[in-house]
Amino acid sequence: MQEPVSSDSAFEPEATRRASDVTESARANRGWWDRNADEYQVEHGTFLGDDRFVWGPEGLDEVEAELLGPPEELKGRDVLEIGAGAAQCARWLAAQGARPVALDISHRQLQHALRIGGTFPLVCADAGALPFADGSFDLACSAYGALPFVADPVRVLTEVRRVLRPGGRFVFSVTHPIRWAFPDEPGPEGLSVSASYFDRTPYVEQDEEGRAVYVEHHRTLGDRVRDVVASGFRLVDLVEPEWPAWNTSEWGGWSPLRGNLIPGTAIFVCVRD
16 A cells, blocks of 8 residues: 655645546646655655666666567557656656656646656646557556555556557556555554455545545555456466665665565456457
């Protein structure tokens, strides 16, 4: 579960677990990322870099992982990055000769992409309603973008499959589902199970009137696999990055202590047949 950065609004959001539908989740998360994009980029920008492709807090880099394929085979490929933030991954893809499009629900996040620069298109849109024609892309990717925050992941996956060409690959990373059973703490207090892994009730932060201002949705590992299959993809790999010795940083509940004991990220490699 991601540990959100507090917004600078007057109230302290109340954290709870309750239902949150597609509309409320999208509205809440668009607002949260618009409000907190500046702080997020300041806090994590150095780790992410301007033009690196990092799959998660462990620091697994696409240069090494090659989950989209060998870098030399990316040249000339049309690639959609979903939940792009400041488009660091798209910028790396462009440097390999690919033709990326960076999409995010947050206008403010995309303003940071403009600030850093690049010649590829930036699109502000919901991942559940992609504004592209069928078969527009060879590849799609999402590093912690969109899927942890949507109430209907099959809707997003189906849309991604629609805009991919036959044989296209979609690779996405999310918080490893096992983390939902543990407190979102980087220290020893985050090593004891405190909740049911099988409780799918969304994590919601809400204002004084009960309106959601941040939402994150839990799916078990089996749920994620079934979502991939239900959307028409074929799952070809599930990567659980181990914590590398060089990474001494903490990112919310991710840390060397926890990372050496339990997985923090799950990466799904899917193919559109």
